[in-house]
Amino acid sequence: MGRARKVIDMQIGNISKQKKMNRKIQEEKIKIDRDALMAGAPSWLSERAAAEYNRVVREAAAIDMLDNLDMAVLAIYADNYDRYLDAAEYLRENGQTYEGKFGPSMSPYVKIAESASNQIMKCSTKLGLATTDRLKLIVPEKESKEVNKFLKYV
Template structure:
C-alpha cells in the first residue's frame, strides 16, 4: 500500500505559491464540496463528543471539513474515546491480570493499542498528527524555508 493522498486544502496550505503544492506543482482542488463543518451525530459518546468539540474549530478554520466528513470524524472521535477508556483502565488495574493460566496481559492493553493505531490513522486524514502540524505551520506562510538548501 502506498501513502494516503492529502486533501487539496492541506497541499495548498503547505504550498509555495497560490494553487501550488510544496514542490511547486499545480494542485487539483478536487470537487467543489461546500466547506462547512458537519453536525455531530447525536449518538456520539460523551468523550467522543468532547473530542469532536475540541478539534472541530481548528479543522473548520483550515477549511478541511465538509458535511460528508461526518462519519470519518465520528470514527476518529470514538477511537479517541475507546483509547482513553482503555488507557484509564490500564492505569487503574495495571498491565497484567491473574488468571488460571497465570499472569496475562490485561485485555485493555490490547484494546488501547488497537484504538491508538486507529486513532493515528484517522488523525492523519485530518492533519492532526505532529508531523502534519509542522508541515502546515511551515507551509501556511507560503514563504520558502530559509533552512532548506533546495529552495
C-alpha cells in the same frame, strides 16, 4: 514519486501567478459544504467522544480543512479516542496484567488500547490532523513540461 505537494497558501518557493491561480482553483474544486459537520457530533458518540469531535471540527474550521464527507471518519476517530482513554485509564489503575486461573495474564485492555490507537492513527492520517498529513491530502495536478524553445534550431 516526488515530495508531497503543499497547499498553495503554504507555498514559499517561486511559482508563477498563473500556476498559483490554477492551483488555487483546483483546491477550491475539491471543497464541499460543511453544514452537517458544523451541526455537531453524531448522537451515538459518548460525551467525551463528542467533545473531541467538536474540538477537531472547531480547529479544522480555521483552515477550512474538513467537510461533510469527513463526518464518518471523524466520528470513528472520536469514538476510538474515547475508547483509548477508557482503556488507558483502566490500565493505569489496574496494571497491564491480572491474576488468571493459570497465573498472570495480559489484560484485555492492552489489546483494546492498541486497537483504538491504530484506528486513531489511520483516521487522523485520512483527516489530515497532522501537518505532514495535510500536505499529502492535496492531489497534485500533472504539470506539463515546457518545450525547449531552442529545439527548433537544432
